[in-house]
Amino acid sequence: xxxxxxxxxxxxxxxxxxxxxxxxxxxxxxxxxxxxxxxxxxxxxxxxxxxxxxxxxxxxxxxxxxxxxxxxxxxxxxxxxxxxxxxxxxxxxxxxxxxxxxxxxxxxxxxxxxxxxxxxxxxxxxxxxxxxxxxxxxxxxxxxxxxxxxxxxxxxxxxxxxxxxxxxxxxxxxxxxxxxxxxxxxxxxxxxxxxxxxxxxxxxxxxxxxxxxxxxxxxxxxxxxxxxxxxxxxxxxxxxxxxxxxxxxxxxxxxxxxxxxxxxxxxxxxxxxxxxxxxxxxxxxxxxxxxxxxxxxxxxxxxxxxxxxxxxxxxxxxxxxxxxxxxxxxxxxxxxxxxxxxxxxxxxxxxxxxxxxxxxxxxxxxxxxxxxxxxxxxxxxxxxxxxxxxxxxxxxxxxxxxxxxxxxxxxxxxxxxxxxxxxxxxxxxxxxxxxxxxxxxxxxxxxxxxxxxxxxxxxxxxxxxxxxxxxxxxxxxxxxxxxxxxxxxxxxxxxxxxxxxxxxxxxxxxxxxxxxxxxxxxxxxxxxxxxxxxxxxxxxxxxxxxxxxxxxxxxxxxxxxxxxxxxxxxxxxxxxxxxxxxxxxxxxxxxxxxxxxxxxxxxxxxxxxxxxxxxxxxxxxxxxxxxxxxxxxxxxxxxxxxxxxxxxxxxxxxxxxxxxxxxxxxxxx
Amino acid sequence: xxxxxxxxxxxxxxxxxxxxxxxxxxxxxxxxxxxxxxxxxxxxxxxxxxxxxxxxxxxxxxxxxxxxxxxxxxxxxxxxxxxxxxxxxxxxxxxxxxx
Numbered sequence: 110x111x112x113x114x115x116x117x118x119x120x121x122x123x124x125x126x127x128x129x130x131x132x133x134x135x136x137x138x139x140x141x142x143x144x145x146x147x148x149x150x151x152x153x154x155x156x157x158x159x160x161x162x163x164x165x166x167x168x169x170x171x172x173x174x175x176x177x178x179x180x181x182x183x184x185x186x187x188x189x190x191x192x193x194x195x196x197x198x199x200x201x202x203x204x205x206x207x208x209x210x211x212x213x214x215x216x217x218x219x220x221x222x223x224x225x226x227x228x229x230x231x232x233x234x235x236x237x238x239x240x241x242x243x244x245x246x247x248x249x250x251x252x253x254x255x256x257x258x259x260x261x262x263x264x265x266x267x268x269x270x271x272x273x274x275x276x277x278x279x280x281x282x283x284x285x286x287x288x289x290x291x292x293x294x295x296x297x298x299x300x301x302x303x304x305x306x307x308x309x310x311x312x313x314x315x316x317x318x319x320x321x322x323x324x325x326x327x328x329x330x331x332x333x334x335x336x337x338x339x340x341x342x343x344x345x346x347x348x349x350x351x352x353x354x355x356x357x358x359x360x361x362x363x364x365x366x367x368x369x370x371x372x373x374x375x376x377x378x379x380x381x382x383x384x385x386x387x388x389x390x391x392x393x394x395x396x397x398x399x400x401x402x403x404x405x406x407x408x409x410x411x412x413x414x415x416x417x418x419x420x421x422x423x424x425x426x427x428x429x430x431x432x433x434x435x436x437x438x439x440x441x442x443x444x445x446x447x448x449x450x451x452x453x454x455x456x457x458x459x460x461x462x463x464x465x466x467x468x469x470x471x472x473x474x475x476x477x478x479x480x481x482x483x484x485x486x487x488x489x490x491x492x493x494x495x496x497x498x499x500x501x502x503x504x505x506x507x508x509x510x511x512x513x514x515x516x517x518x519x520x521x522x523x524x525x526x527x528x529x530x531x532x533x534x535x536x537x538x539x540x541x542x543x544x545x546x547x548x549x550x551x552x553x554x555x556x557x558x559x560x561x562x563x564x565x566x567x568x569x570x571x572x573x574x575x576x577x578x579x580x581x582x583x584x585x586x587x588x589x590x591x592x593x594x595x596x597x598x599x600x601x602x603x604x605x606x607x608x609x610x611x612x613x614x615x616x617x618x619x620x621x622x623x624x625x626x627x628x629x630x631x632x633x634x635x636x637x638x639x640x641x642x643x644x645x646x647x648x649x650x651x652x653x654x655x656x657x658x659x660x661x662x663x664x665x666x667x668x669x670x671x672x673x674x675x676x677x678x679x680x681x682x683x684x685x686x687x688x689x690x691x692x693x694x695x696x697x698x699x700x701x702x703x704x705x706x707x708x709x710x711x712x713x714x715x716x717x718x719x720x721x722x723x724x725x726x727x728x729x730x731x732x733x734x735x736x737x738x739x740x741x742x743x744x745x746x747x748x749x750x751x752x753x754x755x756x757x758x759x760x761x762x763x764x765x766x767x768x769x770x771x772x773x774x775x776x777x778x
Numbered sequence: 779x780x781x782x783x784x785x786x787x788x789x790x791x792x793x794x795x796x797x798x799x800x801x802x803x804x805x806x807x808x809x810x811x812x813x814x815x816x817x818x819x820x821x822x823x824x825x826x827x828x829x830x831x832x833x834x835x836x837x838x839x840x841x842x843x844x845x846x847x848x849x850x851x852x853x854x855x856x857x858x859x860x861x862x863x864x865x866x867x868x869x870x871x872x873x874x875x876x877x
Contacts, residue, residue: 753873755808759799 112167112195113176115160119203120193120242122153127235134228143218146231150214150238154207161200172196172634175248175312182251189309194248198635201446202245202378209370209453210238212605216461217362219599220468223590224360230270234366237263241371245378250299250309253379257295257339260375261288264367268359273587276577277358284352291342291349295379298335301328302386315385315638325392333386333393336379337400344376344430346404351700353427357419357474358577360589361464364419368426369456374449377433381442388440388640395525398438402529405431409539413546414695416476418463421547425500426456428536432515435533439526440641441518443629447620448515450628451507455499455613461596461606462493466551468593470559471569474576476547481556485563488603489596490552492610497548499613501541501666504659507616512537514620517654521646534661541665542672549673568593622651784825792818803868805860809853816846 126149130142137145164172173196181191193199214234221230240263244256262285269281303309305328306317322329338349345353345368353373357364367373380387380397387394408427415421429452436445466482466489467474483490499508516537520530559569573582573589584591596602619628646654672680684691693699750761791814798811820839827835860867 751876753876755869755872756800756803759796763796763800 110159110163111174111176112160112163112200113174113193115156115163116176116193116195116199116203116246117178118156119153119160119207120239120246122149122156123207123235123239123242125149127232127239130228130235131232134232137228140218140222140227142228142231143214143221146235147211147214147218149235150207150211153238153242154204154211157200157203157207160195161204164195164197164200169634173312177248186307187303187309189249189251191252192248193246193252194311195246196635197632198378198381198446199245201450201632202374203242205374205450205453206238206241206245206371209457209609210234210241210366212609213362213366213370213457213461215601216365216464216605217360219594219601220362220464221360221590222594223584223592225584225586225588225590226270230360233263233266233270234362237267237366238371241375244375249311250302250314254292254295254299257343257375258292260343260372261285261292264288264356264372267363267367268356270359270363271588273585274358274575274582275580276575280352280355280358284356287342287349287352291339294335294338294342295340298332298339301332301335305329305332311382318386318389322389324389326390329386330390330393333383333390334396336383336386337393337397340376340379340397340434341400342376343379344373344434345427346376346400346431346434347407348700348704350404350408350427351697351704354415354420354423354697357417357423361419361460361467364423365457365460365464368423369460370453373426373430374433374453377430377437377445377449380434380437381446384437384440384442384636384639387438394438394440398435398519398526398529401431401434401438402532403431404428405435406532406536406539409536409543411697412543413539414691415697416695417474418467418476418479418547418551419460419474421476421543422456422459422463425459425540425543426452428540429456429500429512431536432512432533435519435529436515439515439519439522439529440639440644441515442636442639443620443632444511444514444518446632447628448508448511451499451511451613451616454609454616455496455506455508458492458496458606458609458613459500461602461609462489462496465489465596465602465606466493468595469563469569470557471572471593472574472576472589476550479551479557480554481552481560482563483552485556485560486552486595486597488606492596492606493552494548495610495613497544501544502537502658502662503541503666504655504662505614505617507613509655509659509662510617510620510622513654513658514622514651516658517622517646517651520654521644521650534657537658537661538665541662542669545666545669546673549669553674563595568595568598622648622655781825781829784828785822788818788822788825790818791815791821803870805853805857805867805869808869809850809857812853813846813850816842 126146129149130137130146134142164174173194175192175194177190177192179191181189183189214231217230217234221227224230237260240256240259242256244253244260247253247256265281265285265288268284269278271277299309302314302318305321306314308314308317318329341347342349353368356368359367387397405428408424408431412421412424412428415424429448433445433448433452436442436448465486466479469482469486469489470479473479495506499506502509502512512533516530516533519526519533556564562569573584573591574580575582582588594602596606618625620626696702795811795814795816795818798814799808802808802811820842823835823839823842827833827839857867860872865872
C-alpha cells in the first residue's frame, strides 16, 4: 500500500471508533467502550507505523505525497480537495499523536471506570484524536482549518466533560472563545495567502509565495502574524494563554491528551509546516521567537508559585511549548519538533502520575495538602520522578537533548537571539526547580492522612465536592464518578505509564548531537528547502550547550532539595521576604485581571449598552415600534371603510364605476 | 332605428335602478332595483349585438339572466330568513359585518 492509503486508514480508525462508541453506548457493557476506543487508536497508530515504513521505502526526494479523496469545494476560483499530505513531518506528528493518545486511552479505561459518562468520554476522545490527525494530515489550508476548528470543538467538549460542574463549563467556554480567536486569525492568514497566490494548497502557496510577495513585504508579514495568532491561541502562548491553566478543570486524562501531547503542539506544527512563509517574513518569525521566549520564562515563573498540582504541570507545558515555538521560529525545525516529541512523552507521563496522585487524594489537587506518597505509591513515584527528570533536562534523559538543541541553535544565530537563548537557560533552571518542587512536595516528607490510609491498604475516595469551590456534588452523569483509581491498582494505567517512562528516558538517543542524528535526518526531506538548512551549531557549541543545560538542571534540582527537604523554614522566609513577587506569581502576573479589565468588562459594558440603548430604544422603539405604528394607522383607515352599510358600499361602487367611465370618456375623446 | 336610443334607454333604466339601490332601505326593493340595473345592462348588450350583427351579446344576456335568477333566489331566501327571525327588514340596521 502507498503511504497515502495508510494515511487514510490513520484517519478512518478514530472516526469509526467515535461512531461506534457514540452510537453504541447503550449496548457496550462495563469498560467495553473504552476498549473499543483504545483499539481504534491503537490501529490508527499501527497504520501510522505502516505509513512510516511505506514512506521510508521511497527515495528521499519523493517523500512528500498527496492523496486526494475528492474535490471538497471548487467555486469562484477557490479549489480545495479533500486531500492528505504525507511527508516526514506529518508522519512524525501522526506517530506522536496516535501513539501517545493510545496510551492515554489505555490509562483512561481504568481512570474513568466509575464515571457515569464513560462511553461519552471515549467518543469525545476519539473525536479529538480524529480532529488532530486531520489537522496534521491536511494537504491544504481549508482542510487544516476544518481540523483546527474540530480540535477546538473537541477540546471544549472534553474540558467541560463534567458539565454539571460550573467551573468546568466556564473553563470550557473560555478555551473555546480563545480558540475561536485563533481560528479567525488562521482564516484571515489563509485568506491573505490565497489572495496573493490564488491557491490554498500548501505546495502551491509555498512555491508561489517567493514570487508574489517580496521578502518581509507587508502582506506576507501580515499573513504570518495572523497564522501566529492561530498558532498562539492553540499553543497557549502569550497573551492567548489564559485558557490552558483553566482547562485543568477537565478530567486528568484530558489534560494529558490535549494539554500535553496533542492540541497545544498544533501551533508548533503549523509554524513548522509554514516554514517557507516564515523564512520569507523574518519579522514575523522574530515576533514568534520573542513571544515564545516571553512565554517560556513567564510560565516557568508562575509554575514556581502555583499550588494546584495540575496547574503547575499546565504552566510547565506552556513553558515547554515556548521552547518549541522558539525552536521552530529560529529555523531549528528538527530541534523544535524533537522537543515536541520528547515533551509529549514526559508531559503525558507527568499528567498521568498527577492523575494517580489526585485520585489517591480523593480528587484534591492542592500541593499544600499533599505529601509523603512515596511509600504508598511507589510506581507513581518512580514514573513521576522520571518524568520530572526529563522535564528538568537532567543529563541523558530525553528532555536534556531536545531542549538544549533548541537553545544551541538559538545561540548560534547570534545577535538578539543570544538574549533569547540565555533567557531559555535561566528558564531551564526554574524548570528543574519547579519540577522537583512537585516531586518533593507530593512524594517526600511526612505522609498526609490519605497516604497513610493507602499504606494501610485502604483507598480514600473523598467526599464528592468541587475541589476548586468546595461545592457539594453527587456522582451522577456530569460529575466525577464515585470511585477513584490509582496506577498501583490498575494494570491499564501501569501499562500506559511504563512505556512513557521508558520513552521519556531513552527517546533522547534519536538526537544525540554528532552521534545519532536520526531524528533530523528523518525530517530532512521536509526541511531541505529551508535557507537555514546548512546552518548548524558546531559540535563543540552543542556539547557546551548540553553541559550548561545539564548544569542548570542539576543546580535547579539541588536548590529545590535544599529548599523543600533540607531547610523547609526557608520557604516561608522567602515568601515573606519577597511577598510582592509571590503575590504577582500566585496571581499569574494578573493576566486574567488584565483581560477582565481590558476585554471582558468593556465587552460586558458594550453588551449592556447594546441591550438598553440599541435594542430597547432603537430596535424595539424606532424600528419595531415604527413599523407597528405604520401598519396600525393603515389598517384603521381600511377598517373605517368597512362600516357594514350595504348602501355605502353600493355608493362607493358606483362612484368608482362613474370614475372609470369618466376616465375612458376623457381618454377616448 | 339607431342604436343610440337603445343605449340611452338602457342608461336611464340603469340610473333609475342605481338611484333605487342607493335611496331605499327595504331589501326587497333594493333587489328589484338591482334587477332593473341588470336588465339595463342586458338591453345594452342586445342593442350592441344587433348593431354589430353578432350573436355574442345575446348569448351573454342569457347568461346575465341566469345569474340574476340565482341572485334573486338567494336574496329572497335571505329576506325570508330575516322575516322568520323577526329581524328588522332594513339594510341600515344590518351592519354587523363592519370592521
